[in-house]
Amino acid sequence: MTGSNRLSIVAAVLVWLARAGPVWARGPRGPGPADWIGIELEAVMFYLLGGLAAVCAVGCVLSSRVVRMALFLFGALGAVAGLYLLLHANFLAAIQLIVYAGGTLVVIIFGIMLSSASAAARYRARPAEKAAGAAVGLLLLAGLVTAVGRIDWSEGIAAAPSAPTVDGLGRALLTTYLVPFELSSVLLLAVMIGAAWLAGSGRK
């Protein structure tokens, strides 16, 4: 079984999950034992997926081999796709896996393979750089978390959309967001031509 085969199976399973919607969102609304279980399940899933994303992100920072970094990025992308499912963004979760994990990550891995001919090239940062980076990163994280924690976010929770969001998203893309949508298609064309030219221009 090849890697792309496996990826497509995973994508198919996730698209099915996205169509079916989160299991805990189908129960009866209103306070009751089912709702309580739903809340607990949501919390468990959030901590699982969020923990996976956090661990993978920290692994990205700490690992010195770029292939491992790509693997950690894959874990973080998958966990974020799961978080999109928790946030009822079913279509976005599928797109995250197809475009990000299936497209962008493959491009990154191609880049790694094509740029590591000098055997076992390791790019180590100097200790002073590492210390400065860690200090800045931790300071920024502390600042952001305290800023977020100062505000009471508990009120104004939106009602769960009952239907999958593909319908609304497609409608919005062709009405409200028509101009950015068309612009992004032009951008993709320009990127396609530009990347092909850039990658081939140095060849003698």
Add this chain to the structure above:
Amino acid sequence: MGSITLMHYLVLGALLFCCGLLTMVVKRNAVGILIGVELVLNAANVNLVAFGRYRGAGIDGQAAALFVIVLAAAEAAVAIAIFMNFYRHLTTVDVDRGDLLRG
């Protein structure tokens, strides 16, 4: 464990953002820096979708996140093409070696 609020997602987004920023700052491999950029974009996306869900903004958060994903894919393609050129000239992707324009 209590219910999950917007704050949980914002804290997770902040963590992802800081990890991505740190990756960009600390790594010297150009592809590693690109991976850091992707982490930062994902952190922004988590925030966008979470705000869209918990602040009742309808589909807007998800639409913005969709555009971010498109831009990330485009940016990765161009970045890898530039790295290929970089590698062809210098036989490395160490960004500290890319100082040919130094005055």
